[in-house]
Structures are given as structure tokens and as C-alpha cells.
Amino acid sequence: MNTDWNNGYKSRHRPLITVLDSMIVADLTRTLTAVLSVIVVIIVSRRFIRILEKAIEGAISNKTLLNILGLKMIEASIAFLPAAFFMAVLMVVGRMYRDQEMSAMFSAGGGAGSIYRSVFIMAFPLAVIATGLSFYVGPWAETVTKEMMAEDEKSADIRGIAAGRFSEYQHGDLVFYVEQIDDDDIMQQVFVQHRKGGQTAIIGAETGRFEDLEGGLYLILEQGRRVLGKPGEANYTIEEFAEYAVRLEERNRAVVLNLEAMPTKELWKNKAPSELAELHRRLSIPTGLVFLALLAVPLAQISPRGGVYGNMFVAFLIYFSYGNLTRINHSWLVKEKIPLWFGGIWVDLVLSILAVALLVRLYSWRYVLIKIQEKVKL
Numbered sequence: 001m002n003t004d005w006n007n008g009y010k011s012r013h014r015p016l017i018t019v020l021d022s023m024i025v026a027d028l029t030r031t032l033t034a035v036l037s038v039i040v041v042i043i044v045s046r047r048f049i050r051i052l053e054k055a056i057e058g059a060i061s062n063k064t065l066l067n068i069l070g071l072k073m074i075e076a077s078i079a080f081l082p083a084a085f086f087m088a089v090l091m092v093v094g095r096m097y098r099d100q101e102m103s104a105m106f107s108a109g110g111g112a113g114s115i116y117r118s119v120f121i122m123a124f125p126l127a128v129i130a131t132g133l134s135f136y137v138g139p140w141a142e143t144v145t146k147e148m149m150a151e152d153e154k155s156a157d158i159r160g161i162a163a164g165r166f167s168e169y170q171h172g173d174l175v176f177y178v179e180q181i182d183d184d185d186i187m188q189q190v191f192v193q194h195r196k197g198g199q200t201a202i203i204g205a206e207t208g209r210f211e212d213l214e215g216g217l218y219l220i221l222e223q224g225r226r227v228l229g230k231p232g233e234a235n236y237t238i239e240e241f242a243e244y245a246v247r248l249e250e251r252n253r254a255v256v257l258n259l260e261a262m263p264t265k266e267l268w269k270n271k272a273p274s275e276l277a278e279l280h281r282r283l284s285i286p287t288g289l290v291f292l293a294l295l296a297v298p299l300a301q302i303s304p305r306g307g308v309y310g311n312m313f314v315a316f317l318i319y320f321s322y323g324n325l326t327r328i329n330h331s332w333l334v335k336e337k338i339p340l341w342f343g344g345i346w347v348d349l350v351l352s353i354l355a356v357a358l359l360v361r362l363y364s365w366r367y368v369l370i371k372i373q374e375k376v377k378l
Contacts, residue, residue, distance in 0.1 A: 202227045226238070
């Protein structure tokens, strides 16, 4: 390789991915995986308690419970990806300071620019992935969760049925007893008492099953006898049937989706402030990932003798403030207190100003101006 040492080692001679880039990206990948896993487990565990209460009450089946757990982990991973990457960069760069790797890099002519190059080799592709996750995968996961919970609510009333026990529904108007339930959910020797319109029907059937038909959830009875009349009167009707259906409850099949489950293309079409605010919230995930990474590099250099976790407390405060500002921005957009264009940039602008201030604090204004002039001349 021919090198003009009088003009210095120019960036055009540098390979696309250097050894430093590979090392930092590998460390970031391992650290990001570990940090994100811990955050997701903590957040999902707290949120999952409320869903677990519904499962105990019989509102959600065990199979649906596991599916919802997986979907909630996807949603949490998307929401906290910027925070996890922010902490990963802070920990990796902080470790490099503690192990004197940064001193060796500075001695070889490297600087913050070399670190930023390595960090953003991973940050930019990760931001593209985060955009797809936030705009499409997140709403899909929320939609599937709502649909599964709504589907389970249709059979919530019958999930607690057990053989040898009387079950009461429709505020006592429907009572039935099952002697035995087969593995394929076919009930044997079914007794039903159904009150409707001042009359009471006593039904006995050989078998029974539940079916979700067009009009709602039905109890289908086979091979039985039905006695219909008004209690206290001798006027009654006795019928024998091969198949008889009793509607347990009329179900509303429409699934009401919130804004988090609304497809992104629908948000683009709507001009309501709440829809536009939700669009900004989804966009804040990839942009927050990039700008938090921009801030993490100089933040890790503030206290190099503090070890890997020396600046973690400051990082928590910064991310806590960033999260609050994002929620305030969302509220202001919904209430139309700020313009739409300003709501999309001011939070990231605050992070950028803070990152520049930290860099200036490290290198001084004169050094920063000299470096800018060198870049402009190039």
C-alpha cells in the first residue's frame, strides 16, 4: 500500500470495516443483547401480572397466555431498544476507558470520531430495523394481542365448567349440570334449567357441546327431552328432540383497536392530532436510538476513572428526562399546543445540543473549531 506520510494517513486508505470497528460492534452486540434481555424480562414481568390475573379468573386460556407473553416481549423489545442501545454504548466505551484501550487509540491518532464511526456502523442499520419494527411489527403485535383476548372472552363464561358441578350464567337464568366431560370437550348427561319470558324450561340431554355460531355462543344439546312451562301452573309442554340449541350470550365480534394497534398507513391518512401524535411516537424509536447513541459517546468520557458503571446514574437521569420529554411532547401534540413540525424535532434537538456541549467540554471550543475547519478544507 502506497502511503503519502507527508500528507498523513488519509481516510481513503482506510478499509471499510477496520479492526476497531469490528471489535466495538462485537462488544456492542453482546452488551445490547444482555441489556435488552434484562430490561424486557423486568418490564414484561410487571405488565404480565395483570394478564395473569385474568387467566386465573378464566378470562384468558393458558394457550393464549403464552402467546400474549411472546407478543408482549416483542412490544417491550421495540419500545426499549433505544434505551438498551444507549446503555450498551455507554458501557462499552466506558470499559474501553477503564482498560486503557482509549489511551492506546488516542496515541495512535484516533479520537471521538473513530468511536462514533464504529458506533454508527451499528446504529444506522439498527435504526432502520427499529423503524420497521416500530411502524409495522409493533402495531401487528398489539392487534394480534387484542384479537386473541377478544376471542378468549367469547368463551370466558364456559372455561370454568367442571364435571359434577352446577354452573350458573346469565344472572341465574341459565343453570346446567354436567356429569362428565370427555377429552374432546363433549359433555355427557347434561341437565339445563333455562328461564326466559316468565317461563322455565327443564332440559335433559345425553350429550352437549359449545359452538360459536353467527348469533353468539350456543350450547348444543343432543338426544334429550325439554319440559316448558310456568312454575306453579299445570299447563306445560313436553318435547323430545334430536338436537336443541340454547344461546348462552350474544357476542359482539367487533374488536376495538387502540391507536397503538392502528396500521401505520391508516395513521398517514388521518389528520387527527391523536393519530399524528401516535405516528410521532413510532418515529421517536429509531430517531431516539440514533440521538441517544450520539449522546452516549461523550457521556462515557466524562468520568473515565469511574469504571464501566461510573456514569450509569447520569445516563439513567438523562434517559428518564428524555422519556418524560417524549411523553410531554406526545401530550402537547394531541392537545395541539405545539406545531406538528416542531413536535417532531425539539426533543432530538435537545439531545443533540447536550451531546455537542459534552464534546466541547472534553475537547474545548478551540479544538472543536480547528477540527471543523480541517473537515471543511477537506
